[in-house]
Amino acid sequence: MCELFGLSSKKEYRINESLREFFANYKNHPHGWGMYWQNNDETHLIRDTKPAGLSPKRDQIMSEDIIATTALAHIRHATIGQIELSNCHPFQKIDRSGRIWTLIHNGTIFDYDPLSLYYYKQTGETDSERVILYLTDQIGIAEKDGAVSDEQRFRLLDDLVTKLADKNKLNLLFTDGTFLYAHTNYPGSLHAWQVDDETVLFSTRALETGTWKELPLNTLTAYRSGVKVFTGQTHDHTYVDNQRDLDMIYQTYSGL
Numbered sequence: 038m039c040e041l042f043g044l045s046s047k048k049e050y051r052i053n054e055s056l057r058e059f060f061a062n063y064k065n066h067p068h069g070w071g072m073y074w075q076n077n078d079e080t081h082l083i084r085d086t087k088p089a090g091l092s093p094k095r096d097q098i099m100s101e102d103i104i105a106t107t108a109l110a111h112i113r114h115a116t117i118g119q120i121e122l123s124n125c126h127p128f129q130k131i132d133r134s135g136r137i138w139t140l141i142h143n144g145t146i147f148d149y150d151p152l153s154l155y156y157y158k159q160t161g162e163t164d165s166e167r168v169i170l171y172l173t174d175q176i177g178i179a180e181k182d183g184a185v186s187d188e189q190r191f192r193l194l195d196d197l198v199t200k201l202a203d204k205n206k207l208n209l210l211f212t213d214g215t216f217l218y219a220h221t222n223y224p225g226s227l228h229a230w231q232v233d234d235e236t237v238l239f240s241t242r243a244l245e246t247g248t249w250k251e252l253p254l255n256t257l258t259a260y261r262s263g264v265k266v267f268t269g270q271t272h273d274h275t276y277v278d279n280q281r282d283l284d285m286i287y288q289t290y291s292g293l
Contacts, residue, residue, distance in 0.1 A: 039066060039114050040059065041109075041143050041208060042055070042111070042210075042238075043108060043141075044074075044106075044108035045237050045261070045262065046106050046232075046262065047235035047262035047263050048236065051102055051103065052104075052238075055246065055247075056103065059110060059240060059244065060089040060110075060112065063088045064088070068088075068114060070111060070112045071084035071085070071113075072127070073127045073129075073139045074107065074109075075106060075107040075212075075214065080137075082129065083095075086121060089112050106262070107214070109127050109140075113125060117162060117164050121161065123161030124163050124166075127140060127141045128163075128166045130169050130170055130173045131173070132176050133176070134176075134184070138173050138211060138212070140169040140209065140210070142168060143241060144205065144207050146164040146167070146168065146201070149204075151171060155170040191216075191257075199257075199272045202222045202272060207274075208226055208227050216259045218259050219257070219258050221255075226241055227239065228241070228243045229249065230244075232247065236263040255271050256268060256270070256272075
């Protein structure tokens, strides 16, 4: 499966050491990598099809201090979609109100009909890209008649993510530039380290540096400046590995 990394912090935080350990597992995830980071109003998005440990782009970035208040990083083990730049995470989409959403995903969407429309609208081939297109469209519909509050937007996302999680593997980290949202429905596959009162890191694996704890299962959470501000309802859509479903979807997307 892919691996995810994230940061939410009130202060400027250097993430080089954590990223080095995160990217070190690239041999198990050789199908590209990507990273988004934000420091105040300055944002960066880098994606590459090369394995993270063999990428000159990654080496160049890591040769300097990476200072951020929000960050997302992804190493890819491809399930749906070819090894092409358009299929590398993170994915971005601007919503109706002009917010830029950035998303990384570890998992597979086996069954969710509302996503099928986006097969013809997406740039690449992945189900992950369809997820961000769907979520931002739904936010746009909700805001069509006027702005909604941060909490109302979170409750909408909570409902959407709960529905998406049913029968699907849905580990997500995504941000709108203000909040960082986290969700996992696969036991043991997303961890958090509350560094201090103003900084929290996320990683698929519990990295060696820090005190990592598994995120609550089946519950969407939202962080702002390193502090958890919203918690969704706990659903019962825990994902359990099913090789038959995996085989079926691989055959579908390989054209067999």
